[in-house]
Amino acid sequence: MLLLLAWRNLWRNKSRSLITMASVFCAVVLAVLTAALQQGVWDNLIKNVVGYYTGYLQIHHExxxxxxxxxxxxxxxxxxxxxxxxxxxxxxxxxxxxxxxxxxxxxxxxxxxxxxxxxxxxxxxxxxxxxxxxxxxxxxxxxxxxxxxxxxxxxxxxxxxxxxxxxxxxxxxxxxxxxxxxxxxxxxxxxxxxxxxxxxxxxxxxxxxxxxxxxxxxxxxxxxxxxxxxxxxxxxxxxPTHEVMTWKEMMPEMVQSIAADSAGMYIILGVLYLVISFGIFSTLLMMVAERQREFGMLVAVGLKKRKLAWMLTIESLLVTLTGSVIGILVSIPIAHYLAKNPIRFSGQTAEVYERFGFEAIFPASTETSIFLTQGLIVLVIGLVLSAYPIFSAFKLEAVKAMRK
Amino acid sequence: MEIVIDAHNVSKVYNPETIPVHAVNNVHLHVERGEFTALVGPSGSGKTTLLNLLGGLDRPNEGKIVINGTDITDMKENQLIDFRLNNIGFVFQSFNLIPVLTAKENIEFIMLLQGASKKQRDERVQTLLKEIGLSDKTNTMPSQLSGGQQQRVAVARALASKPQFILADEPTANLDSKSASDLLDIMAKLNKEENMTFIFSTHDSRVIERARRVVTLVDGRITSDTATFQISH
Incomplete structure (x- = not known):
């Protein structure tokens, strides 16, 4: 019943829920594609650099x-x-x-x-x-x-x-x-x-x-x-008479470059997630503020605050998860398309790349972990933000709430 | 007669530290099973506060409230919520139905909290909807019901948990006279046929006329407590 109640509550204010879901959706698609493209570019670069000479793995004498x-x-x-x-x-x-x-x-x-x-x-x-x-x-x-x-x-x-x-x-x-x-x-x-x-x-x-x-x-x-x-x-x-080394150990400078580039991506993703967080939080804020009387009534007739908090958590997770799941489902075919049909540079940029033996392309990675990670991050954001309605539920006083 | 509510020397003071307001002042009230009692008095006389205290929604600063033999004065919050669920039915002035649930689901909600089986819920909901004359509105959302119908569903919801008594705060205040009369008929019928105890606060003379006991509050004190002769309709 709580799940049903949470789901229906979500659609009480369709526009607001849809806008929130849309913002989560857009941010997830952008985040997934940013991460997929960056990972794809690095995979391609590693393939090129490693393919020059070093290989992925070498065995030497110690x-x-x-x-x-x-x-x-x-x-x-x-x-x-x-x-x-x-x-x-x-x-x-x-x-x-x-x-x-x-x-x-x-x-x-x-x-x-x-x-x-x-x-x-x-x-x-x-x-x-x-x-x-x-x-x-x-x-x-x-x-x-x-x-x-x-x-x-x-x-x-x-x-x-x-x-x-x-x-x-x-x-x-x-x-x-x-x-x-x-x-x-x-x-x-x-x-x-x-x-x-x-x-x-x-x-x-x-x-x-x-x-x-x-x-x-x-x-x-x-x-x-x-x-x-x-x-x-x-x-x-x-x-012990042999040493086995990966390309990461043989080319530590490249690992550092990847780490530095990743830091830049994390900042972009951080900004995206901050935008999502504000969107979700404003929805939760309104949801809690305009339904005080109803929450008061629910507690008055016998709904434990723990269950009320759970219902509100489900609501916030439903907003987050719906936008996130749709975002991931949409970004999967886009990432696969970009993996098969990578973005190609042309002109001088392409010449520079090709001069150094690199393919002048931006392929996307389709690693499952990218999609799962982004979904998980959004889920965690939803969970963290649901602390607000949970806190509100536990501090609610039925009589005061019903007067609002 | 069996005493359902025993409020002994109950006081409620708001802002005790700054400007104290004695909303309920040293009230003694006994309500027996099957009573149909009206709490009357001018605005600010403490009717709603007394109802909240009797319903365990608020705690007195002084005194003791015993419901059906259980002292609820110092109960812990979760215990009190459980106690309310299983012993007290509430009807509010603004109906306060859950807007996203149908009439049936609103009534069923309380029984779900009690852990009733689907069969028990279905049977009870059908019976209650029949009693309030809304069998044809089972799957109707509150927004599609009139005020009177919503308040009848609220009464059915209050009855769903088979409480010891029902507290109704100005139940007819937002209803037209026809709806108010219909609601009172239902409440009176439940009181008579099922011996359900009702305590309601009201300004409405039509409601006062139907009460068998009228308790008058002025400035938080009971100034009169009269058994009345019920006008036959």
Whole structure:
């Protein structure tokens, strides 16, 4: 009966209830879409940045990340390979051997990073084949090299030319080799374009006198949202001789950028929720003020104040929930539409994005948690604001209220 | 005879700390079961205050109020609300029906608070609507009822909980003479046939004429308490 009474009371002043619900509805739609777009943009950015080179997850020898030398290379043992094959949540993995060398061609010399890769597997990690701008893609047995476009330009070399690499191998040995350029790579990041040179993994192991050794195993997860869980599992199983790092640990500056941007969004959402709160509160204020006589009568005839407070709480929650639920239901298809048909930048902005290898788009995230969180926040606002009618109900004096 | 209300030396003072107003002053009142009693007196004489005290809506500064053998003077608030629900029916001057509930639901509401079953509620509501002559208005909202009909529903609501007595504060004040007469007929019938005790405050001479006992209040004191001869209609 109290629920029925609360529902009907809601419609006593249709215009007021509808306006309040509409304000809740609009704020929820705006809040959900703001959060969905921001999350979507960051997801896309992470996908782009992580897809450049780092990957979502890497396994190293313990201490490698702080001291990135060949002395911290490790052998991917059978047990480690089995672990990677049997751990759920791993889409694919690829081993790398990475070190610094001097690259020269003719009179020109530049420092660069040599990465020994498993070319076929890297397609599933950083989509390396898609970055091939010219020439042919390496194979596992190929003895050639692929270089970043900018590096090739600075060394004045092209496909078919030869490059000489000189550096330090394992245990202080000399690393020296001559490699034919098979392909030129275009990365979004200028830094990668200027510094990267790829060999096949066996070729790099030979160059550095590091037979069977790798410096990292890069992992592509099946579900990026379960990344921390996967990292935890691998960390436990790989043992103390290995370190398992997510992109967040390898690129803390990006995590900080996301946190700073999120703070801005929270301020916008805070303002939105403040607007909702005032709307709901004014409705509750009027509702309580104009029905004092009725409340007095209800208590006089035997309705306990606790039940009166409960009825008023239901009323305020109904206003909040109705607007909120409709808002969420409407924002779900909009977010899905924006996920499939992201907002696209054009003109100079798009050029800037594309120059850095990013897609010039604003996709929306459709993560369930976004919708649930916004709904929950509005529900909490409704609950907090219902403290006012609850307080009014408990301090009500039937005789005085009926005189009003 | 069984005493339903025993108000002993009851006083109610407003603003006792500043400018004291003695709304009810040292009142002794006994009401027996089946009485049809009118509280009369000029405006400000303390009729409504006395009714509020007898109904447990307000607390006296002095004295004791015993309803059907239970002292309600110092009852805790929740106990008092429960006591009112199960022992006292109220009829207000402005009808005070719940505007969003139908006539049936308004009457049923009290029984729901008492925890009556659906069957009990349905039977009682039908009986009461029949008694007040509004069987055809079961699902009508208060706003679609006339003042007289609303007040009749209010009487039915007061009766729904099967109270010890009904307190009615100026029940005919907002009614035309025909509606007032109809309402009084119903109240008198309930009093006679079901031995329901009624105490009502009134200015209305038509109501006073129908009362079997008239208690007159002046400045919060009972100045006369007379058993009257009821005029037959």
């Amino acid at each position: 201490g490698y990340w702080d001291d990135q030398t060949l002395e911290n290379a490790f052998e991917p043992t059978d047990s480690l390979q089995t672990l990677l094959q049997t751990t759920p949540g791993i889409n694919t993995s690829a081993a790398r051997l990475e070190s610094f060398v001097l690259a020269s061609s003719g009179e020109k010399t530049r420092g660069c990073i040599v990465v020994g890769v498993e070319p076929a597997r890297e397609e599933g990690i950083i989509h390396l084949r898609e970055k091939l701008a010219k020439g042919t893609y390496l194979t596992q047995t190929d003895d050639g090299a692929m270089v970043g476009e900018e590096l090739a330009k600075r060394l004045s070399i092209g496909v078919g030319d030869t490059i000489v690499l000189l550096g330090q191998g394992m245990y202080g040995s000399m690393a020296a080799g001559k490699f034919a350029i098979r392909g030129l790579l275009h990365f979004g990041s200028p830094e990668l374009n200027e510094n990267m040179l790829f060999l096949s993994l066996p070729n790099a192991q030979t160059l550095f006198d590091a037979a069977g050794l790798v410096t990292s195993i890069v992992i592509s997860p099946t579900d990026t949202r379960a990344l921390d869980q996967l990292a935890g599992t691998l960390n436990n199983r790989a043992g």
